[in-house]
Amino acid sequence: MIPFVDLFQKYFMQENEFNYNFFEKAEFFSGKWNGNMTDNEKALNILENVYKDAGTALKFNSVFELLVSVILSAQCTDVRVNKVTSELFKKYNTPKAIADMDIAELEDYIKSCGLYKNKAKNIKAMANALLESFEGNVPSTREELMSLPGVGRKTANVMLSVGFGKPAFAVDTHVFRVANRIGLADGKTPDDVEKQVTSIVPEEKWGNAHHWLIHHGRRICHAQNPDCENCPVRICCKFYAEKNKN
């Protein structure tokens, strides 16, 4: 088993993205757990410390831009979405501008994001719905958000959390996989996982917990070949325990 100091040197001291200081984190691992903590509490505690500064990588200047970006991000990387929107939003960054856009031009802007025909149709319909039903404003309740074309529960939760600072826990493919593997949830659907994780994570941390799990899924707990031997959560991970039981 690789010691934690090596794991942190490998993953966090050499990466500038979050500017981790291992020796500050070491105190957390050595002294702050009490004997009554469950594995899930330990796992959340580790994830919170490792990914403390994690947030959305999407770039936006308004909740409308965020909504367009989140719709574009389905099966597409945030880097790609930012590249596309950095051009699109120069000319078209309001519901009226998008609603008035020629759909072929919109498709042309977003085609590198994949599923572009469907996304273009949804983005235009969403912009029209905002103009028709919400005076051109992005609504801030889950029910209203989910009434918009192209907006499902996951997108609505991202909007509530990232766009409006409300408690919401969005379950994407990384969150679904990582939460189930660690044992934070045992759910067959994203709704199950959302219910189970929000029952054990304090409400004020729901939005952050979404980012911890996404970052962990992207960096270590990959869909294929999770890097368990180099994972700081392995000491309290259900998947790892089952994989290694004799």
Ligand code: SF4
């Ligand atoms: S130990 Fe393996 S399965 Fe568990 S969280 Fe880490 S990488 Fe994922």
